[in-house]
Amino acid sequence: MKQFDAEILENRELAEDYFEMFLSWPEDVRVPFPGQVVSLNVDRNITPFLRRPFALASFDRTNRIASVIYHVRGPATERMRIKKPGDVIDTLGPRGFYFQVGRERNPILVGGGIGTGPMVFAANWLAAKGYTPRLVLGYRTESLFPKLDLSPLVRLEVCTDDGTLGFHGSTVAFLDSLTDTDKADAFVWACGPNAMLRALHFWCAPRGISCKVSLEEVMACGVGACVGCTVETTDERKMVRVCTEGPVFPSEVIRWN
Amino acid sequence: MELTLKLRNLLLPNPVGVASGTFGYAKEYDGLVDFGRIGAVYTKAITPEPRVGNPAPRLVETPAGMLNSIGLANVGVEKFVADKMDFLRKIPSKVIVNVAGAVDSDYERVVEALEGVEGVDGFEINVSCPNVKHGGMALGTDPRLVAGITKSLRARTAKPLILKLSPNVTDIGSTAEAAEAEGADAVSCINTLVGMVIDLKTKKPVLPFGTGGLSGPAVLPVAVAAVHKVSRRVKIPVVGIGGITSWEGAVQHLLAGASAIQVGSGTFANPRLAQEVHDGIVAWAWEEGIRSLADFHAFGA
Numbered sequence: 001m002k003q004f005d006a007e008i009l010e011n012r013e014l015a016e017d018y019f020e021m022f023l024s025w026p027e028d029v030r031v032p033f034p035g036q037v038v039s040l041n042v043d044r045n046i047t048p049f050l051r052r053p054f055a056l057a058s059f060d061r062t063n064r065i066a067s068v069i070y071h072v073r074g075p076a077t078e079r080m081r082i083k084k085p086g087d088v089i090d091t092l093g094p095r096g097f098y099f100q101v102g103r104e105r106n107p108i109l110v111g112g113g114i115g116t117g118p119m120v121f122a123a124n125w126l127a128a129k130g131y132t133p134r135l136v137l138g139y140r141t142e143s144l145f146p147k148l149d150l151s152p153l154v155r156l157e158v159c160t161d162d163g164t165l166g167f168h169g170s171t172v173a174f175l176d177s178l179t180d181t182d183k184a185d186a187f188v189w190a191c192g193p194n195a196m197l198r199a200l201h202f203w204c205a206p207r208g209i210s211c212k213v214s215l216e217e218v219m220a221c222g223v224g225a226c227v228g229c230t231v232e233t234t235d236e237r238k239m240v241r242v243c244t245e246g247p248v249f250p251s252e253v254i255r256w257n
Numbered sequence: 258m259e260l261t262l263k264l265r266n267l268l269l270p271n272p273v274g275v276a277s278g279t280f281g282y283a284k285e286y287d288g289l290v291d292f293g294r295i296g297a298v299y300t301k302a303i304t305p306e307p308r309v310g311n312p313a314p315r316l317v318e319t320p321a322g323m324l325n326s327i328g329l330a331n332v333g334v335e336k337f338v339a340d341k342m343d344f345l346r347k348i349p350s351k352v353i354v355n356v357a358g359a360v361d362s363d364y365e366r367v368v369e370a371l372e373g374v375e376g377v378d379g380f381e382i383n384v385s386c387p388n389v390k391h392g393g394m395a396l397g398t399d400p401r402l403v404a405g406i407t408k409s410l411r412a413r414t415a416k417p418l419i420l421k422l423s424p425n426v427t428d429i430g431s432t433a434e435a436a437e438a439e440g441a442d443a444v445s446c447i448n449t450l451v452g453m454v455i456d457l458k459t460k461k462p463v464l465p466f467g468t469g470g471l472s473g474p475a476v477l478p479v480a481v482a483a484v485h486k487v488s489r490r491v492k493i494p495v496v497g498i499g500g501i502t503s504w505e506g507a508v509q510h511l512l513a514g515a516s517a518i519q520v521g522s523g524t525f526a527n528p529r530l531a532q533e534v535h536d537g538i539v540a541w542a543w544e545e546g547i548r549s550l551a552d553f554h555a556f557g558a
Contacts, residue, residue, distance in 0.1 A: 003527075051557060
């Protein structure tokens with residue numbers, strides 16, 4: 001992990017209030033993997049005061065360009081939105097445990113809202129490794145569905161709460177529609193709202209499907225020092241830091257209150 | 258220019274420290290900072306036994322700051338020595354262990370356990386944590402209790418003893434005087450201010466115990482005023498903490514009467530803040546003809 005000034009190479013709108021920011025990635029900074037996080041300090045202002053963590057949405061190894069997908073929903077992301085190519089942004093990363101494959105060969109990746117970015121990264125990464133991942137993305141409505149740059153090997157399934165695009169219903173309801181063949185040898189990776197991750201955990205557990213989730217929590221330091229971004233676990237650790245022991249966890253480790 | 262500070266048998270090489278609770282056990286920042294420019298690391302508060310800390314959420318951002326309710330989560334003194342001291346011995350920064358507890362005997366146990374440990378250069382006594390039910394702030398708001406704990410710990414250590422004061426009192430000067438009278442080598446101020454954020458959706462406080470400790474740039478003027486007051490009430494050095502997010506803020510603390518400063522939650526926003534503050538203080542002081550810590554105080558701010 002390093003702290004560096006990344007040059008913004010592109011900042012494009014993907015959907016209503018959803019943007020993707022492309023950042024230069026210096027040679028001496030480690031290659032990031034899906035699930036890993038950068039935290040950005042936009043303009044070093046005193047309000048908002050804290051850095052903002054984002055799971056990476058892509059990494060181009062050849063040109064060393066990383067990206068994050070963000071939703072404009074507060075003063076920090078509003079400042080990000082108006083950034084132009086050539087501007088620089090204080091970047092800290094890459095950080096955290098990433099998604100790692102096991103024995104299963106049938107990936108089902110589930111993203112909701114701002115959880116889209118890391119799932120797109122994971123889907124493209126798995127496709128490059130010879131998998132044919134199913135990418136299930138959920139949004140409230142069609143206008144929030146972002147234009148994505150996906151490998152042709154990724155099987156995209158879009159779900160909307162209002163039925164304006166793709167499957168009418170939640171991502172978990174979509175999983176219910178899968179056949180046994182679809183679910184054979186499956187593993188689930190997911191990122192999105194906690195309610196969705198919780199529902200996914202309880203969908204996967206009785207079916208014996210391995211489920212890994214990437215959690216989002218408010219972070220202060222993002223490096224493991226402040227112990228602020230903790231979540232409760234079912235194991236003897238009782239509490240873990242999302243920034244350090246996560247953000248990716250096997251879903252059964254998390255205490256889903 | 259000589260900006261060192263002598264505390265008993267300890268020489269702080271420069272006035273810039275990193276505040277307890279904002280820098281973990283220092284290893285978290287390995288590779289991100291230049292410890293050569295950080296005079297002192299004040300460790301995460303250490304208690305006799307490990308503490309899991311408070312339930313989530315523990316953080317909420319506020320205008321120009323943040324509230325925390327970590328609840329003194331730490332590994333406990335035994336694991337601190339076994340697992341954390343190796344790294345702390347390697348860095349050039351002086352290591353001041355922040356000590357916390359629920360009752361006097363907790364503080365005594367931690368100090369006794371660490372008194373002979375190589376690499377522990379001093380103690381900062383946390384009598385001002387607002388996020389625990391017992392001890393902590395309740396102890397630090399009563400000058401008689403501050404006097405009592407200072408006296409007890411003074412008898413147990415030959416290392417520098419710094420009492421970290423709470424701003425959540427009517428007169429911070431009287432707690433400072435109590436610490437000085439019983440042999441503290443310095444006081445540090447301020448710990449966080451009690452604050453609350455209420456969620457308009459749930460109509461309830463965001464933090465599980467209602468309140469948390471406010472830190473960040475919002476508290477700078479409160480901290481500077483506290484340092485100003487305390488430094489006029491005691492002769493022992495004052496370590497200024499609170500709201501420093503730039504070298505200019507740190508210089509305000511020094512001009513107010515501080516002989517050293519700690520960068521706190523500003524590190525969260527910029528891990529390199531402490532060293533940048535160090536460089537800024539030195540450059541400004543040089544330009545202004547300031548050659549010692551006393552010169553900062555001579556302006557009589």
